[in-house]
Amino acid sequence: MTEQVDKINRQLISRGYKLTPQREATLRVLLENEQDHLTAEDVYLLVKNTYPNIGLATVYRSLELLSELHIVEKVNFGDGGARFDLRNEDQPHMHHHLICTRCGKVEEIKDDWLLPMEHRIMREYGFTVTDHRLDFHGTCQACAVEEKDASRKAVS
Amino acid sequence: MTEQVDKINRQLISRGYKLTPQREATLRVLLENEQDHLTAEDVYLLVKNTYPNIGLATVYRSLELLSELHIVEKVNFGDGGARFDLRNEDQPHMHHHLICTRCGKVEEIKDDWLLPMEHRIMREYGFTVTDHRLDFHGTCQACAVEEKDASRKAVS
DNA sequence: TTCTATGCAAACCATTTGCAGGTCG
DNA sequence: CGACCTGCAAATGGTTTGCATAGAA
Numbered sequence: 237m238t239e240q241v242d243k244i245n246r247q248l249i250s251r252g253y254k255l256t257p258q259r260e261a262t263l264r265v266l267l268e269n270e271q272d273h274l275t276a277e278d279v280y281l282l283v284k285n286t287y288p289n290i291g292l293a294t295v296y297r298s299l300e301l302l303s304e305l306h307i308v309e310k311v312n313f314g315d316g317g318a319r320f321d322l323r324n325e326d327q328p329h330m331h332h333h334l335i336c337t338r339c340g341k342v343e344e345i346k347d348d349w350l351l352p353m354e355h356r357i358m359r360e361y362g363f364t365v366t367d368h369r370l371d372f373h374g375t376c377q378a379c380a381v382e383e384k385d386a387s388r389k390a391v392s
Numbered sequence: 393m394t395e396q397v398d399k400i401n402r403q404l405i406s407r408g409y410k411l412t413p414q415r416e417a418t419l420r421v422l423l424e425n426e427q428d429h430l431t432a433e434d435v436y437l438l439v440k441n442t443y444p445n446i447g448l449a450t451v452y453r454s455l456e457l458l459s460e461l462h463i464v465e466k467v468n469f470g471d472g473g474a475r476f477d478l479r480n481e482d483q484p485h486m487h488h489h490l491i492c493t494r495c496g497k498v499e500e501i502k503d504d505w506l507l508p509m510e511h512r513i514m515r516e517y518g519f520t521v522t523d524h525r526l527d528f529h530g531t532c533q534a535c536a537v538e539e540k541d542a543s544r545k546a547v548s
Numbered sequence: 549t550t551c552t553a554t555g556c557a558a559a560c561c562a563t564t565t566g567c568a569g570g571t572c573g
Numbered sequence: 574c575g576a577c578c579t580g581c582a583a584a585t586g587g588t589t590t591g592c593a594t595a596g597a598a
Contacts, residue, residue, distance in 0.1 A: 254597080256553065276587080291555040296588065312470050317587060334519045343517065349509055354528070361499065362533035363490045370526045372510070377518030410572085412578065432562075447580040452563065473562060 240267060247305055261287040262298040266308060266322050273333075273342050275317040311369065313342070332369075336376035338383070343376065396423060403461055417443040418454040422464060422478050429498050431473040467525065469498070488525075492532035494539070499532065 244263060245255040255263075265282045266274070274282070280295045299320055302308040309321045313335055324331070334343040354365040375383070400419060401411040411419075421438040422430070430438070436451045455476055458464040465477045469491060480487070490499040510521040531539070 254552080256596090258554075289555080293556080293589075294554055297553085300589095310470065312468050314466070314468050314474075318470075334513065334517060334521075336519075337522070343519065345513070345517075350526075353505055357490065357501070357528060361490060361501075362536070363492075363499070363528070363530055364536055365490075365528045365530040366493070367529040368527065369529075370506075371524065372513060372519070372521045373523040373525075374519055374521040380518070380520055408577095410577080412571090414579070445580080449564075449581080450579055453578085 244305075244307055247307070248301075251305065253301065258283075258287060258290050258294050259298045259301070261290065262295055263302065263307075266302075266320065270322050271344070273311070273313075273319040273321060275319055277317065279320065313371065315340075333371045334376065335371055335373050336379055337373050338375055338379040341376055341378075400461075400463055403463070404457075407461065409457065414439075414443060414446050414450050415454045415457070417446065418451055419458065419463075422458075422476065426478050427500075429467070429469075429475040429477055431475055433473065435476065469527070471496075489527045490532065491527055491529050492535055493529050494531055494535040497532055497534075 241255075241260065241263060248255050248259075261283045262279060264286070265279055269282070272278075276292075276296055276299060279299065280290070280292050283290050283295060299308065299310070303310050303320075306323055309323050310318050311321055311333075312318050313333075321331075331348075332345040334345065336342075350368055350370065354368070357363050357365055397411075397416065397419060404411050404415075417439045418435060420442070421435050425438070428434075432448075432452055432455060435455065436446070436448050439446050439451060455464065455466070459466050459476075462479055465479050466474050467477055467489075468474050469489075477487075488501040488503075488505075490501065492498075506524055506526065510524070513519050513521055
């Protein structure tokens with residue numbers, strides 16, 4: 237993980253920014269919670285564990301900086317606050333999400349299924365795609381089971 | 393267009409709601425601007441032309457009601473305010489968007505290319521998809537031309 | 549010193565809510 | 574009357590900004 241921090245540090249420097257302790261703490265929280273989709277508030281509370289004096293505004297500023305450098309991706313599931321996903325550099329595009337509308341859990345799909353579609357968009361619309369986002373809404377497996385249980389109970 | 397209003401009126405009634413003048417005015421604005429992706433504020437200002445006394449809160453409440461009935465779709469492009477798209481009933485799923493990051497224009501794609509993907513998600517993840525959203529970010533044809541012009545000028 | 553970054557509090561802005569009146573059946 | 578609906582104003586909640594200070598080059 238520290239290699240990743242080093243690497244990002246170099247990215248920051250090459251763009252004229254510094255990896256301050258606050259920025260590093262924020263970054264480490266993101267690295268340690270790569271699977272989750274944290275809100276700014278979540279990140280703030282977690283960073284406070286290792287850096288209690290940090291201000292919420294600084295977390296926002298750090299997250300925005302990391303977004304600019306395409307190190308994290310700011311995503312919006314429509315439920316109030318924005319969330320921040322670490323970007324995986326060996327994946328040129330954002331990963332996709334399965335969002336359960338019942339329990340709110342967000343699962344990730346790592347495959348990138350959309351390249352053929354992007355070529356088609358270029359051909360048919362003359363639109364050069366640089367990025368995309370794809371979210372599916374529905375019911376996750378666990379919730380499907382629970383719903384079946386609930387309806388069975390309702391009948392009996 | 394009035395047939396559409398009638399139809400939606402019936403949908404409202406069947407769910408126990410009324411098509412009040414305010415709701416109708418809001419709905420008509422959406423029908424008249426089907427191609428645009430209006431924010432709540434946009435809708436508010438347009439409705440005010442035909443119904444000057446309407447309050448912003450009422451517009452929000454009407455839009456929320458229409459969202460619940462799946463007559464309009466609330467979408468969030470990540471630029472501050474939510475936008476509202478009329479849903480096309482012969483399309484079971486949301487249409488897709490091409491969002492130009494240079495001029496901000498939003499184009500629509502009417503095709504639904506994702507059904508095979510949804511079947512695969514069911515098989516591989518046990519996730520029941522009820523809806524999806526797919527947005528592509530990039531440069532539209534017009535902007536691509538302008539950028540080429542700009543770079544040519546820079547060279548000469 | 550000079551420029552950047554930080555913490556705090558205040559400001560902002562889209563959206564929601566409380567409430568007192570209004571409408572319709 | 575009773576249930577729903579509206580307009581207004583106030584509250585809310587996530588995010589941004591102003592500003593004085595602190596730190597690094």
